[in-house]
Amino acid sequence: MLFGIAGLLLAGAVTLVVTPWVRRQAFRWGAVDRPNARKVHHELMPRLGGLAVYLGFMVAVLATMQPGRAVYGLLLGMTLITLVGALDDIRGLSPRVKLGGQITAALILLPFGIQVFFITNPVSGQILYLGDLGMVITVFWVVAVTNAVNLIDGLDGLAGGVSCIAALTMAVVGWTQWHVFGAAGQQEVIWLALILTGALLGFLRYNFHPARIFLGDSGSMLLGYTLAAMAVMGLTKSVTAVSVVVPMVILGIPLLDTTFAVLRRYHKHRSIFQPDKEHLHHQLLAIGLSHRQAVLVIYAISALLGASAVILNLVATDQAMALLVVLAVIIITAANRVGILGGVVGKTSPKGRHVSGKF
Template structure:
């Protein structure tokens, strides 16, 4: 436990902090030049804000991620800095640095695929794109990631075609869940930060069965995303000075979904196949929001791709909450699900059923409370 804590602190300093600083500083000039870039979100329609707000936060998130990974790439090949670490960590980190060198190509392929989504989101933020085209590009990126790079779900199913199909659908679903959740100040970025933190802890505390060591590379990946999100949230906290836009939500959803696919949940050979459900627990709130919104739209005879104010956060406001309290409530529900995800990787099958039951009952209870408003 002490070693896991040391690794977590090391990642906070070495991965999260640089990404947060880069993203936070990068967003200041983006805010200043948003009008020139054509990245302004005007009030009206289904939008709840009352004044024009810049949309370029996603560019800052992307810069936080890319610059930090560029620095990390240099650090992987120049390992002199490891000598400055405490002796208890230096040897272990050196081993990870050697292993990371073999995965640099994969890392930058993922970054490249993510930047395709950044460009897609940038154009969508500026001009708007048909949903069919957006989905086509998202599926294209997901198919490249799964079939081209060999990154896929560990589901213990034994049917390669099915796990690959599920992996593609997972990536597209997570991308759109964060996009749909981006409807209040600090909401999508904050929820993503909570999820990235919880899954990074899972990676540190769940050993890779092939090496019996913490999954430090995936944890570092998530902690970099966390840092970029924190830098963005400095500007996005209520009242928001900038929104992440589709540029940010597409990238964040993609990086978090892929990190979960890169992870191993076998529990070091300890017979815990249920641990594969940890990402589903961590993502429970964004997926709940997406599924319920789509259901409401279809039930009302509208297109599932027609934007509205029927999201989880909006429904909490209709129950009488202020917008900031609705956001904090969703943070707390997400944190509860994140803690369940951490616990799920360390318990037996019977205990796992209990953990999953708690998450299910919590979401069911939220649904009952929300339906009270609908039935009035």
């Protein structure tokens, strides 16, 4: 654990120091975000912040850890996904090219043993080995989370803060699996998660509202990719019945916001790839919250989901299932209330008046 704390502090310090340099380079290289109708900022902003997080993370890992095979695979994949994101920040890439880069980065993980090999049947407790299907599931999971974190990057500090909370939660869950249940292979994930937490804390100094630099695709895709890969490396290795669900709860904000966006657009007969302004952060702004208040509310929800994930990891299977049902009811009710479901199940106005789900 001391190595993880040292890595956290070093990653934070390096990111804090290099971010101003990355900011200057972003302007020099043309990696800037111009305001438009969908965005909430009103001036030219540098992106490419993911490069600062990447540098802080890499320096801390190489300086404080003795990386094994899996960690080297993660670092290689992170390098590719950061490069793809940086090229998009600077030059702009087509969605097809970005998706190809994401899939390639996910495939890099497989030869290094970063793969979902089995799941546990929550009813019988029987371990089900996935064989080649595990490779497909792994690639789908990594690409899905990569894009989900990318989609929530809509307010200053939002994706970075939510990812920081998720990384810290992964460290806590990994620690409980290691010390409480004696699960092997968690140490590397704990240290990696703490190092990512440190890098993000250093970056948030410049990214929290009012931001001086954005994550850009280099950052949002890097964070989604890294969190997804770390979940596979550690949290899914547990034989508990809820081991597959725990990472989904930890990453609940980006995964749910993306899922609701797909449902909302399908319900309105739009392309699921067509952007809109009905994500959670848009709706919180629409009901009158300030930029900073909206971000802090989402932080609080993310922290609540993180605490729920820790509890799921500690309780018996039947209690875990009951907690999941309660969480699902609360989430769907709240999502419908603020309008991010877009009328899929009908919504209620703040005054309690029912509004038709037809648009």
